[in-house]
Amino acid sequence: MNTPIYLDYAASTPIDPRVAASMHQCLTNVELQGNPSSLSHRYGRAARGVIEKARQQVAGALNAKPVEVIWTSGATESNNLALFGVAHYHADRGKHIISSKTEHKAVLEPLKRLEKQGYRVTYLKPDEFGIVHPQQVQEAITPATILVSLMHVNNEIGVIQNIGEVGSLCSERQVLFHVDAAQSAGRLPIDVKQMNVDLLSCTAHKLYGPKGIGALYVRRDPVVGLEPLIVGGGHELGLRAGTLATHQIVGFGLAMELMTKQRDADHARLTILRDQLCNGLQGIADIKRNGHATQCVPNILNVAFDGVEGESLLFALQDLILSAGAACSSGSDEASYVLRALGRSDQQAQSSLRFSLGRFTTEQDINVAVAAVSREVTRLRSISASLL
Amino acid sequence: MENVTQFDYAPEVVQRFVNTLHAGSLDGVNVVNAQAGSRESGASARLWLQVVNQRVKKAAFQGYGCPHFIAAAESLAEWCEGRTVNELSLWSWQKVQQQLAIPTSKRGRLLILENALKKAIETLISTHNPSS
Numbered sequence: 001m002n003t004p005i006y007l008d009y010a011a012s013t014p015i016d017p018r019v020a021a022s023m024h025q026c027l028t029n030v031e032l033q034g035n036p037s038s039l040s041h042r043y044g045r046a047a048r049g050v051i052e053k054a055r056q057q058v059a060g061a062l063n064a065k066p067v068e069v070i071w072t073s074g075a076t077e078s079n080n081l082a083l084f085g086v087a088h089y090h091a092d093r094g095k096h097i098i099s100s101k102t103e104h105k106a107v108l109e110p111l112k113r114l115e116k117q118g119y120r121v122t123y124l125k126p127d128e129f130g131i132v133h134p135q136q137v138q139e140a141i142t143p144a145t146i147l148v149s150l151m152h153v154n155n156e157i158g159v160i161q162n163i164g165e166v167g168s169l170c171s172e173r174q175v176l177f178h179v180d181a182a183q184s185a186g187r188l189p190i191d192v193k194q195m196n197v198d199l200l201s202c203t204a205h206k207l208y209g210p211k212g213i214g215a216l217y218v219r220r221d222p223v224v225g226l227e228p229l230i231v232g233g234g235h236e237l238g239l240r241a242g243t244l245a246t247h248q249i250v251g252f253g254l255a256m257e258l259m260t261k262q263r264d265a266d267h268a269r270l271t272i273l274r275d276q277l278c279n280g281l282q283g284i285a286d287i288k289r290n291g292h293a294t295q296c297v298p299n300i301l302n303v304a305f306d307g308v309e310g311e312s313l314l315f316a317l318q319d320l321i322l323s324a325g326a327a328c329s330s331g332s333d334e335a336s337y338v339l340r341a342l343g344r345s346d347q348q349a350q351s352s353l354r355f356s357l358g359r360f361t362t363e364q365d366i367n368v369a370v371a372a373v374s375r376e377v378t379r380l381r382s383i384s385a386s387l388l
Numbered sequence: 389m390e391n392v393t394q395f396d397y398a399p400e401v402v403q404r405f406v407n408t409l410h411a412g413s414l415d416g417v418n419v420v421n422a423q424a425g426s427r428e429s430g431a432s433a434r435l436w437l438q439v440v441n442q443r444v445k446k447a448a449f450q451g452y453g454c455p456h457f458i459a460a461a462e463s464l465a466e467w468c469e470g471r472t473v474n475e476l477s478l479w480s481w482q483k484v485q486q487q488l489a490i491p492t493s494k495r496g497r498l499l500i501l502e503n504a505l506k507k508a509i510e511t512l513i514s515t516h517n518p519s520s
Contacts, residue, residue, distance in 0.1 A: 307427075307452075309430070309452055309453055309454060311454040311455065312405070312453065312454055312455050312458060315397070315405065315454075315455045316405075316406075346428070347427055347428060347430075350430070382411070383408055383411040383412075383449075383450055383451055383458070384427075384432070384450055384451060384452035385450060386413060386423075386434055386450050387423065387427060387432045387433070387434060387450055387451075387452050388423070388426060388427065388432065
């Protein structure tokens with residue numbers, strides 16, 4: 001059996017060997033084994049030192065201050081902390097939140113729970129390309145609105161939202177603005193100050209770092225009030241209790257720094273590979289690209305293959321590692337809610353595949369992928385040709 | 389709780405899905421066909437049977453659906469070959485579910501195959517007994 005070709009970078013990226021080496025070094029250096037909160041001895045202070053270096057690395061990539069970076073277990077926890085934290089802390093100001101129908105479940109599920117707690121949530125509908133227009137946000141804001149939460153880059157279709165413009169209009173109206181940047185942190189230039197972002201979620205495992213570590217940027221000037229989800233020893237300025245995972249944080253810091261350093265080169269290379277993939281797939285009849293052709297990241301391409309059942313196509317492409325929908329929900333038989341929000345039928349949504357490329361994808365990988373998809377789409381269509 | 393997830397397939401499912409020996413269509417005077425299900429519902433199949441002297445000489449199918457469904461359709465077509473018309477009603481979706489380890493949540497798809505077979509049998513009976 002051939003080694004499968006990994007085209008699921010949007011679900012999770014492999015760890016960069018340089019990141020793995022830094023984590024290994026951290027795990028095997030006895031001087032870094034102290035509790036980073038035990039500042040009374042040198043092992044604790046040494047561990048704290050590497051954590052603060054990583055905090056600078058992550059903050060630097062966002063143009064944030066290190067003190068504004070709170071470590072979490074990943075983007076899901078960051079989103080939960082941002083949404084529940086703001087909603088509960090600012091409940092006396094209002095109970096209205098604005099978001100969109102195409103957010104990740106890590107935002108939608110907390111919002112559903114907040115609705116049960118008496119909050120009102122407006123879910124904006126994106127246009128047919130997946131874009132939420134700032135004008136929609138502006139029109140939805142009411143005096144009771146306390147928070148707008150939008151993702152920077154959609155995980156299924158790769159569409160980039162106009163975060164700067166939304167941030168600006170939220171700032172003018174004194175509405176807090178949270179951005180789920182799980183797919184964009186390190187990959188796209190982010191300046192939280194210039195973009196008027198108050199809270200921003202990111203995670204290491206989408207940028208060649210380890211799973212299980214993430215961060216929430218929380219603006220400090222002026223400070224954003226936030227009620228913590230996890231309480232205990234008062235870690236992370238009282239916003240997230242728990243002993244810090246030194247090696248995870250070290251890996252995250254380096255991964256973010258490498259992403260930022262290689263961003264332009266990665267972007268250019270991935271654009272070429274994505275276009276090669278897109279052009280190759282154009283040779284297959286009756287396909288449709290999901291998302292926007294230009295307002296998108298170069299590493300995600302989502303395509304609907306008319307007349308082909310999605311689960312069968314995914315299974316037929318066993319030599320390719322990719323997703324029919326978002327990784328977190330791909331165990332579900334349900335058609336993608338993101339694609340349905342774009343106006344795709346259940347059948348079109350169910351017949352769509354997400355190809356996501358990354359640092360280790362090669363031109364040869366793309367050629368093999370195009371040939372395999374073309375072959376299997378043709379085969380599956382041929383055995384269902386006469387059916388209604 | 390089922391211990392088979394949507395993406396776990398028994399080896400026989402894999403083999404039948406990859407090698408669909410009966411995929412295709414048949415034509416000719418002794419051929420009947422019947423369709424059941426729909427693409428909208430996620431599963432659809434058409435079954436062709438060529439009957440000579442009250443016995444199925446050849447069977448073929450076209451199918452739209454998940455690997456379990458395609459494998460089950462392939463299995464059905466193979467099973468039909470060599471059976472008499474009277475024996476066709478003995479096909480059991482329960483046996484196929486067991487044989488291919490198809491999750492309970494997908495039982496409805498096997499009923500689509502049963503419907504296609506039943507319709508084909510009805511056509512065969514009416515064709516061979518036009519006055520009845």
